[in-house]
Amino acid sequence: MTGPTVDGGGQVTELVHTREELAAARDGLKGTVGVVMTMGALHSGHETLLRAARERADHVLVTIFVNPLQFGPNEDFDRYPRTLDADLEICRRAGADVVFAPSVADMYPDGQPRVRVNPGPLGEDLEGQSRPGFFHGVLTVVLKLLQLTRPDLTFFGEKDYQQLTLVRRMARDLDVPVEVVGVPTVREPDGLALSSRNRYLSPVEREAALSLSAALRAGAEAADAGADAGAVLAAAHAAFGAGTPGARLDYLVLTDPDLEPGPVSGPARLLVAAWVGGTRLIDNAAIRLAPRS
Numbered sequence: 704m705t706g707p708t709v710d711g712g713g714q715v716t717e718l719v720h721t722r723e724e725l726a727a728a729r730d731g732l733k734g735t736v737g738v739v740m741t742m743g744a745l746h747s748g749h750e751t752l753l754r755a756a757r758e759r760a761d762h763v764l765v766t767i768f769v770n771p772l773q774f775g776p777n778e779d780f781d782r783y784p785r786t787l788d789a790d791l792e793i794c795r796r797a798g799a800d801v802v803f804a805p806s807v808a809d810m811y812p813d814g815q816p817r818v819r820v821n822p823g824p825l826g827e828d829l830e831g832q833s834r835p836g837f838f839h840g841v842l843t844v845v846l847k848l849l850q851l852t853r854p855d856l857t858f859f860g861e862k863d864y865q866q867l868t869l870v871r872r873m874a875r876d877l878d879v880p881v882e883v884v885g886v887p888t889v890r891e892p893d894g895l896a897l898s899s900r901n902r903y904l905s906p907v908e909r910e911a912a913l914s915l916s917a918a919l920r921a922g923a924e925a926a927d928a929g930a931d932a933g934a935v936l937a938a939a940h941a942a943f944g945a946g947t948p949g950a951r952l953d954y955l956v957l958t959d960p961d962l963e964p965g966p967v968s969g970p971a972r973l974l975v976a977a978w979v980g981g982t983r984l985i986d987n988a989a990i991r992l993a994p995r996s
């Protein structure tokens with residue numbers, strides 16, 4: 704399916720698949736353009752990004768592409784949920800003007816790109832340690848999508864905090880003319896961060912997955928009560944371990960808000976990653992430590 708579709712309220716959302724169709728649709732957008740990049744299987748977290756883009760830009764362009772370059776050989780590329788019809792409905796509801804949903808051949812017409820963006824040392828840490836090559840794949844496709852869509856603003860969720868940090872870093876270091884806007888994490892009422900991969904979870908795993916947000920909450924509360932970095936981490940570890948069994952910790956770290964190495968004090972970020980059954984989940988929260996005297 705390609706072409707304009709209209710909802711009951713008269714909003715027109717144009718679906719395009721090829722780079723030629725995208726170029727024509729992009730040329731038709733007058734004024735500022737905000738781009739939201741996704742892998743589809745859209746949920747309310749994505750919808751919040753779309754609404755933030757709607758507020759800041761004259762037009763909203765959404766990309767939906769499950770990027771093979773960022774998946775490891777034993778990861779869930781084949782299994783990743785693909786729900787284009789439902790995604791289009793969400794895009795329409797949130798007032799998107801254009802949805803670009805290319806095939807792998809449209810994005811990589813020459814096969815796997817030989818030139819890729821090097822994310823630098825931060826790309827090897829945290830997510831990059833557990834998912835080798837992940838950020839090379841992410842930044843390469845993000846840069847390609849920025850070139851193809853030419854946005855004034857682009858919106859990324861804080862849920863993927865290291866990704867947001869590296870996209871900001873890439874825009875700065877490589878002089879990409881776009882404003883990168885971070886959007887706070889949207890959560891379920893019980894604290895679980897919304898994520899497309901949550902749909903892999905069984906009901907018991909869904910309970911165990913609360914260990915991540917519980918750890919962050921405990922860390923933030925400890926910091927608010929005046930705890931130092933060590934005590935904040937200890938509180939977060941204790942809360943992680945006290946949850947419904949089933950979550951296996953990958954990392955739980957307290958860092959500088961820009962993910963720079965070195966000691967932290969004042970504003971900081973607590974980041975967690977864990978396996979719940981076969982599903983890998985991540986989450987993070989802002990923490991304010993008392994400044995060191």
Ligand SMILES: Nc1ncnc2c1ncn2[C@@H]1O[C@H](COP(=O)(O)OP(=O)(O)OP(=O)(O)O)[C@@H](O)[C@H]1O
Nearest residue numbers: 741742743748859860862863888889897898899900
């Ligand atoms: N709960 C959320 N709150 C805010 N932004 C989010 C949330 N979940 C995803 N996003 C953002 O949406 C964009 C697209 O992310 P993506 O399509 O990978 O969704 P996802 O839910 O993170 O999927 P996955 O479960 O595969 O990691 C990213 O910028 C991501 O940070």
Ligand SMILES: CC(C)(CO)[C@@H](O)C(=O)[O-]
Nearest residue numbers: 740741742770841844863
């Ligand atoms: C930014 C992104 C769309 C690149 O494939 C992906 O990593 C995601 O959905 O967060």
Ligand code: BAL
Nearest residue numbers: 742773774841863866
């Ligand atoms: N949500 C970031 C993309 C990924 O995990 O593959």
